[in-house]
Amino acid sequence: MKIKTKIMLGTVLLLFVVLLLFVPMLKTMLSFRPAETGPVTVDFFVLKDKFIDIFILKTEEGLICFDAGNKPEGIEKGFKDLGLDPLKVEAVFLTHSDGDHVNGLPVIKNAVVYLPEKEEPLVTGALKRKFMFFRKANPLPVTAYKLLKDGEEVKFGKTSIKAILTPGHTPGSTSYLVNGKYLVVGDLAITKDGKLIGMPKPPSEEPEVIKESLKLLEKLEGVELIATAHGGVLWLKK
Numbered sequence: 536m537k538i539k540t541k542i543m544l545g546t547v548l549l550l551f552v553v554l555l556l557f558v559p560m561l562k563t564m565l566s567f568r569p570a571e572t573g574p575v576t577v578d579f580f581v582l583k584d585k586f587i588d589i590f591i592l593k594t595e596e597g598l599i600c601f602d603a604g605n606k607p608e609g610i611e612k613g614f615k616d617l618g619l620d621p622l623k624v625e626a627v628f629l630t631h632s633d634g635d636h637v638n639g640l641p642v643i644k645n646a647v648v649y650l651p652e653k654e655e656p657l658v659t660g661a662l663k664r665k666f667m668f669f670r671k672a673n674p675l676p677v678t679a680y681k682l683l684k685d686g687e688e689v690k691f692g693k694t695s696i697k698a699i700l701t702p703g704h705t706p707g708s709t710s711y712l713v714n715g716k717y718l719v720v721g722d723l724a725i726t727k728d729g730k731l732i733g734m735p736k737p738p739s740e741e742p743e744v745i746k747e748s749l750k751l752l753e754k755l756e757g758v759e760l761i762a763t764a765h766g767g768v769l770w771l772k773k
Contacts, residue, residue, distance in 0.1 A: 560737045570767035572616050582613035587635050590762045596692045597625035601719040604639035630721025631708040632657050632673035640677050648680040654707025665740045703745030716759040725766030
């Protein structure tokens with residue numbers, strides 16, 4: 536009887552700990568409001584893959600993606616719904632290496648993958664991702680990628696994409712300023728009541744660092760819209 540009682544108490548305690556850890560994450564996920572698949576502007580598109588958005592820029596040189604989504608099948612369907620060809624994507628700029636941002640890469644077969652330099656240790660396993668009580672590496676489903684430094688600018692014809700290190704969600708989380716007017720922030724923040732708020736913990740690692748990253752982005756001038764991975768698009772100018 537005593538053994539059964541100990542087992543029952545242990546089970547209850549385990550369930551309590553699990554709930555204590557998972558309830559905050561569930562609360563965060565319930566706050567997600569990704570935008571529906573469709574055009575944002577004449578050259579900027581959103582593709583919804585269940586609970587996450589990726590963004591696609593249409594240029595004279597081809598398509599450019601920001602993140603790659605959660606599931607290959609969801610990305611394939613999204614491209615089809617948009618009337619776009621994933622094989623015509625020239626480049627994918629990853630905001631960070633979490634699975635829901637990189638799992639769709641095999642669909643975008645011909646693209647050059649750009650990874651923030653500070654994020655590479657998570658990909659190689661030199662650094663472990665902190666997520667609730669888990670610690671794990673974030674390997675990419677592709678082997679070839681190019682590293683981007685903070686402040687580095689990549690040009691495709693008339694298109695300019697600037698990498699801005701905005702850590703806090705992960706150590707290498709990076710935002711991208713597109714042509715000086717579209718700002719893609721990944722999981723740095725979500726939207727609430729028409730405002731940008733930092734992604735809480737979990738899934739973020741360091742919410743206090745996120746606050747500093749948001750202050751950095753507030754100094755940018757000329758931004759017309761902010762594209763978030765889980766909170767849709769926030770318009771600053773129309």
